[in-house]
Structures are given as structure tokens and as C-alpha cells.
């Protein structure tokens with residue numbers, strides 16, 4: 001038998017045991033995605049509609065939080081102006097890892113129709129984005145589908161491995 | 170020989186302009202044609218120099234000297250019952266006359282009349298603040314400063330109001346490019362990541378209709394999604410829209426399209 005020492009405390013120390021833990025952690029994470037309340041423009045209205053009773057985000061465990069410290073996902077819903085750019089970065093940095101970003105609507109994706117001096121041409125110039133939702137504004141169904149894709153994405157990753165912090169650069 | 174005008178963007182221009190077209194002017198009437206306006210004008214004339222005055226679209230426009238603006242507005246507020254300053258800003262005439270036209274739109278609720286006070290200032294000249302007379306001038310003057318660079322003397326907080334404090338340039342000038350100058354284009358990158366990051370983040374993509382279907386870093390084709398960074402060959406498999414993995418998820422009911430019911434009663 002090989003003379004190696006398995007460090008059980010280290011990430012990935014015992015694959016068999018950790019796979020199940022992976023599953024349970026990912027299950028927990030993916031079904032309690034708390035979103036940061038971050039409506040920047042008209043898309044924010046659709047995001048609020050998704051949270052309200054008709055579309056009812058809560059049944060998927062997506063609860064809006066007003067503090068970045070409690071949030072897992074930042075839904076950038078709306079137009080990001082250049083004046084606001086530094087604050088989105090600050091809020092993103094304040095969120096605890098692991099964290100995800102959904103860019104909702106054309107404005108957040110590419111600047112949308114605001115092809116002007118005052119609008120950031122896509123939030124991915126400031127923070128790393130996991131999902132882009134097309135539309136102006138995307139329907140609540142689109143946002144829901146986006147959150148479900150994000151759940152899939154979370155479950156596809158190893159929870160036990162310390163997730164590499166996402167950095168734009 | 171006719172003066173040369175650059176014609177590079179003729180194709181890009183969205184509309185055609187006839188060189189001999191003269192835009193119709195809104196007719197102007199003499200102030201004497203309205204009793205109330207005439208009386209107001211007379212009382213302004215008694216104290217201040219009036220350069221021009223006429224009635225256009227049932228509103229009187231009065232041109233005054235820039236140094237008189239505080240006095241005229243005070244007179245109008247206290248004696249002529251024009252108690253509201255509903256709007257004020259400036260108009261860029263830099264190319265034509267190297268200056269700005271500043272206007273104050275006044276409203277009298279008692280007389281049910283509106284008067285526009287206008288004055289011309291040279292480029293770089295400051296105006297007197299009327300913030301002491303009308304609180305609404307507070308933010309308007311800051312906006313004027315922000316957008317045109319016209320300072321208001323005596324304003325308690327002469328700072329930018331819409332653009333960030335460290336912004337450079339005055340966006341409402343006619344010479345300011347709509348999509349921003351060099352400073353504006355890199356503003357957020359410079360501020361957050363520093364100038365070194367410019368290369369890495371890259372210039373702004375201004376063509377919002379740009380589609381690069383071989384770019385799997387940003388967008389993938391709907392229904393043919395691939396993981397980030399995959400080489401696109403053109404024969405990507407179709408992805409069925411699915412909310413969960415094939416094997417299902419622990420403790421969570423799998424959504425089954427066949428057994429689902431579409432509710433089409435809006436009053437349910």
C-alpha cells in the first residue's frame with residue numbers, strides 16, 4: 001500500500017465522501033439564492049414583478065436582500081451609468097463568496113439603447129458576469145429561467161473546492 | 170468658388186437636408202398687442218435696459234443685459250407677480266456668436282401669463298445667481314454649470330449635479346460628442362482599475378447590433394449554448410430548454426412539460 005497521507009481536512013481530500021457533501025452543499029446553495037435588490041432602471045420593475053406574488057420568486061428560494069453582505073447573486077437590472085460604476089464594483093466586492101452576477105436586459109448587457117457618453121457599455125466592463133438575459137425588459141419568466149440556469153451552473157461545480165474568486169482582471 | 174464643407178458623413182446622416190431649405194419661423198408679435206404684457210414690459214423698461222421684446226406663442230420674450238438678471242427677476246417676483254421660476258438653462262451659441270443665451274422661464278399664477286427673460290453672455294463669463302430669489306434656481310444653476318460650464322456667482326454650492334464631481338467636459342455643449350470623448354470612454358475603467366487596465370478591458374463596443382456568433386465568451390446562440398470559451402465550429406448540438414439536469418435534483422420535484430397544465434384563464 002502506498003505510503004501517502006490523505007489530508008481529510010483539505011479540500012478534495014476524500015473524493016468519495018466529498019461528492020455527496022458537494023451535492024448537499026450545492027443543493028442548499030442553489031435553492032437559496034438570495035439576490036441583491038439592485039434595480040437600476042425599468043428592468044428593476046420586472047425584477048420586482050418576479051419577486052411579487054404572481055411570479056413568486058420565493059418558492060425557488062430566491063429572496064431579495066437589501067444588503068450585499070447577505071446576497072449570493074447580484075441581478076443587475078437596468079442601466080448602469082458611469083457615475084454609478086464605482087458603486088456597483090464596491091457592492092460586488094462586499095458580497096461574500098461564492099457570488100454570481102446576472103446581467104438583466106440589454107442595458108446591463110451592452111449599454112442597450114443608451115449609446116451615449118454617460119452609460120457603461122455593458123456591466124462586464126466592471127464586474128464578471130455569469131448570465132446575460134436578453135430583452136428590453138426581459139419578462140419575469142426570462143429572469144426565472146435565468147435563475148434556474150444559474151442553479152444548474154451552481155450544481156455543476158464542486159462546492160468543496162474553494163471556488164476560485166472571480167475577478168475581471 | 171463655393172466654400173468647402175467636409176462630406177465624409179453624408180452617407181451616415183439619417184436624413185437629407187436641402188441646402189436651400191429655410192425652416193419656417195414662429196411668428197412674432199409686438200408686445201403692445203397684449204395689455205398685460207405691455208404693462209409688464211413698461212415696468213421693466215422703467216428700471217432696466219431692454220434690448221428686445223416680442224410675443225411668441227402667447228409668451229413674451231424679453232432680452233436684457235446679463236448684469237441685470239438678478240434685478241429684473243426680483244422686480245418680476247416682487248412687483249409683477251411672476252412668482253415662479255419654472256425653468257432656466259442655457260443655449261449653446263458658441264459656434265455662431267461665441268457665447269451662450271441664458272433664459273429664465275417665469276410663470277405668474279395670478280395673471281396666468283408666462284414671460285421668458287433671456288440674456289446673452291460671452292464664453293467664459295459668469296452669471297449672477299438667482300438662487301436667493303427662487304429656490305428652484307439652485308439645482309438649475311448647478312445643472313447649467315454641469316452641462317455648459319457656466320458658473321453662477323453667489324451660488325452656495327456650485328458643483329456638478331448630474332455628472333460625477335471628477336468628470337471632465339460639459340456634455341450639453343454642441344461640440345461634445347454624443348458617445349463621449351476620450352475621457353468619458355475610459356472614465357469607469359480609469360477610476361476603478363486604473364489606466365493600466367485599459368488594454369485588458371478594451372475599448373467600448375458601441376455597435377449594439379453587433380453579433381459575433383463565434384464569440385462564446387460573451388454571448389452564445391440561443392438554443393445552441395456552449396460552455397464559455399468553446400471553439401465554435403457551426404455544428405453545435407441543439408440544447409433542449411431544461412430547468413434541471415437529466416438525473417433530477419435531490420429533494421426537488423422535476424418539472425415535466427408533458428404533465429404540466431397551461432392556465433389560460435386570466436381570472437383564475
Ligand code: SF4
Nearest residue numbers: 042043105107136137
Ligand atoms: S434593458 Fe430596457 S427595460 Fe431594461 S433598463 Fe434598459 S431600457 Fe430599461
